[in-house]
Amino acid sequence: MMRPRAATRAVALGALGLALALGSTACSGGSNGTPSGGVPSAAGVTTAADANPAAGVLGTGRAGDVMFAQMLVAHHTQGLVMADLALAGYGDSMAVREVAATMKASEEPVLRQAQQWLREWQSAPLASDHPGHKEPGMMSAPALAALADARGNDFDLTWARMMQSHGEGAITLAKYLLKTSTTPEVKAVATTLIETKQAEVLRLKAIR
Numbered sequence: 001m002m003r004p005r006a007a008t009r010a011v012a013l014g015a016l017g018l019a020l021a022l023g024s025t026a027c028s029g030g031s032n033g034t035p036s037g038g039v040p041s042a043a044g045v046t047t048a049a050d051a052n053p054a055a056g057v058l059g060t061g062r063a064g065d066v067m068f069a070q071m072l073v074a075h076h077t078q079g080l081v082m083a084d085l086a087l088a089g090y091g092d093s094m095a096v097r098e099v100a101a102t103m104k105a106s107e108e109p110v111l112r113q114a115q116q117w118l119r120e121w122q123s124a125p126l127a128s129d130h131p132g133h134k135e136p137g138m139m140s141a142p143a144l145a146a147l148a149d150a151r152g153n154d155f156d157l158t159w160a161r162m163m164q165s166h167g168e169g170a171i172t173l174a175k176y177l178l179k180t181s182t183t184p185e186v187k188a189v190a191t192t193l194i195e196t197k198q199a200e201v202l203r204l205k206a207i208r
Helices: 003-025 061-087 094-120 141-149 152-180 184-205
Strands: none
Touching: 003 184, 061 094, 061 141, 061 152, 061 184, 094 184, 141 152, 152 184
16 A cells, blocks of 8 residues: 555646646657757756747747747646645745745636637647747756655755746747737736746745
């Protein structure tokens, strides 16, 4: 019989694996677990500091809208799994749990909206011919596994660092989307996303 802690880790890794699979489906990267379109940071992510990362991911017009929705599904699915780890008590910081709760409340409706758009746009182009770069801010498999293994202050600091890059990646994509989309409802979500993630990043920077 699996022990409670082992069972918790197994569930966490299973959920993280699903988040990675969704990210891979939305935008294929390199074969070694490192995104092919950017330079991995110490946290195991493709950083928003890479040169124009969104340009190689989203495209323009309706194809950009579709890819943005696909990226939102991958990004927010992964973010919600990470938020659940924090809310499950892997760390000690109340500040981390508060950010995780705020993030979960804001990302769940956006995830549902993105999923609804993809259902509505089933005949729209899926932008499958883009260069194959992973979206900025998505976590690598080794980084997610390390996070699931961490506890206490180590978890808190790792989580805050990873979520900061995660949020900055979303901001990068949303800002590019605002320059290329002509769809009002998509641009409205992107605008709100930028404001929400900028506030989260400021809170995460204070966790040290």
